[in-house]
Amino acid sequence: MIPRHLTIGVAVMVVLALAMSFYVSMMRGHVDRNEAVATSTQPVSPPPTGPSEQVTLYVADDEAGALHAETARIPLPSGRQERAEELLRALLNIYMGKSSPHVLGPGSEVRNVYLVDPGLAVVDLNAAFADGHRSGVLVEQLTIASLLGTLSSNIPGVTHLKVLVDGKERDTLAGHLDLSGLFEDAEVGQMTAELGTMR
Numbered sequence: 001m002i003p004r005h006l007t008i009g010v011a012v013m014v015v016l017a018l019a020m021s022f023y024v025s026m027m028r029g030h031v032d033r034n035e036a037v038a039t040s041t042q043p044v045s046p047p048p049t050g051p052s053e054q055v056t057l058y059v060a061d062d063e064a065g066a067l068h069a070e071t072a073r074i075p076l077p078s079g080r081q082e083r084a085e086e087l088l089r090a091l092l093n094i095y096m097g098k099s100s101p102h103v104l105g106p107g108s109e110v111r112n113v114y115l116v117d118p119g120l121a122v123v124d125l126n127a128a129f130a131d132g133h134r135s136g137v138l139v140e141q142l143t144i145a146s147l148l149g150t151l152s153s154n155i156p157g158v159t160h161l162k163v164l165v166d167g168k169e170r171d172t173l174a175g176h177l178d179l180s181g182l183f184e185d186a187e188v189g190q191m192t193a194e195l196g197t198m199r
Contacts, residue, residue, distance in 0.1 A: 051075065057091050058149030060102035060142035067145055084113040084121060084155050091150050102142060105132015119159040121151050130165045133174040140177035152185045159185045
């Protein structure tokens with residue numbers, strides 16, 4: 001017959017082994033969840049507040065080499081600058097989608113939009129937007145035309161666009177399009193019309 005103290009010892013060891021395996025599996029799940037959150041590349045912005053409004057977004061289509069006007073209903077705040085930021089975030093959400101007609105690099109986002117009178121919108125993009133942007137005259141022109149077309153059609157008075165990257169001037173967007181000057185709505189309209197834009 002097995003001594004009683006040996007039976008109790010084995011039982012305690014089995015219970016400890018089961019408890020440890022349960023603890024280890026719980027910790028693995030916790031680490032996996034934390035890694036998934038840490039590797040997420042989607043920018044997180046606060047949810048917009050305000051009533052939903054119908055807006056027109058000018059979406060670039062690389063295959064067609066054109067812009068397409070798309071209507072959407074999005075919540076918009078009352079301030080002009082905040083409205084401009086939400087419009088461009090809604091546009092980028094389309095570009096970051098799986099079936100995007102104009103693919104942007106992971107983590108691309110609009111950091112800020114500053115509306116400067118008379119009619120100038122300064123758009124500050126993050127480095128991921130510029131560094132991950134496809135290189136080429138057409139795709140770079142379509143990006144700028146898309147940003148300015150969306151702003152000018154929804155924010156009265158916006159006629160010019162200045163692009164910054166991480167708050168600083170940059171020579172080009174992705175090696176071709178000169179970012180040193182201002183883009184005018186009329187010039188962008190003419191440029192994109194030559195590319196077959198549907199504005």
